[in-house]
Each structure stands twice: as C-alpha cells, then as structure tokens.
Amino acid sequence: MIELLGGLPRVCDDTSLLPRAAGDIAVTAESSGFVTEIRTVDVGRAAMVLGAGRATKSDAIDPAVGLKLNVRRGDRVRAGDEIGRLFVNDRTHAGQAEQLVQQSVIIGETQVETPALIYRRIGGE
Numbered sequence: 001m002i003e004l005l006g007g008l009p010r011v012c013d014d015t016s017l018l019p020r021a022a023g024d025i026a027v028t029a030e031s032s033g034f035v036t037e038i039r040t041v042d043v044g045r046a047a048m049v050l051g052a053g054r055a056t057k058s059d060a061i062d063p064a065v066g067l068k069l070n071v072r073r074g075d076r077v078r079a080g081d082e083i084g085r086l087f088v089n090d091r092t093h094a095g096q097a098e099q100l101v102q103q104s105v106i107i108g109e110t111q112v113e114t115p116a117l118i119y120r121r122i123g124g125e
Contacts, residue, residue, distance in 0.1 A: 022064075027085065029079055034108055037073065038105055039103070039104040043101065050087070051065045051089065051090065062089055070084055073115070074112055086101070
C-alpha cells in the first residue's frame, strides 16, 4: 500500500528513512491522580496545531511533527510526570499544542476501570 501511494516500503524495516522533527517538548501532568478520560478531539487539535494536520484544505502537512501520549485511561500519574511528548519543527504554536494535550488528559482522584482491549473474537478458534 505504501508503494501504491508513492512512498518507500523500506520504511517498515528502517524507520531512520522517515522524516524527523527538529526538537521535542515534554508535556507534564499538572496534578496527581488517575487518568479518568482522554479527550481525543483535543489530542487531534494539538497535532494539527503542530502541523501534522490541516485546519483548511490549503494548509501544508509536515510529516515530521506530531505527538505521543505516554498515558492511558486508568494510569496513575504524579504532578510533573511526563504524560506526552510533542515533536516540533516550529515552536511558534508549541505552547498551544502543549495546553491542548494537558487539557485532553483528565486527571481525577478515583481510579477508573480500564476497558478491555479485545471485546470479542469473531469466528475461528
């Protein structure tokens, strides 16, 4: 599929061929507790602000930038723990992206039940 879309299939075996962001920024938890919710719309907006997506059809996409969340629903965090990392080429909107990631990870006092990763197997064994 990668080749059909004009890409290099070799990137599956050698990720060093992929573009790399010039820098990265840690996003830290502002409070201690448990991750009770992750607002994925805000995570997507943060990626868009960094240049990994488009606000309008004419916006350019930078394939080297993006973000990584280090927490999942139900995880325990302490204030100052790294909950994510931004990968940036232009720091102009990094503060806005960081704020979006922080507001997307909701931290509460009560641990929540984590959802099953596999709900049901279909067919076969």
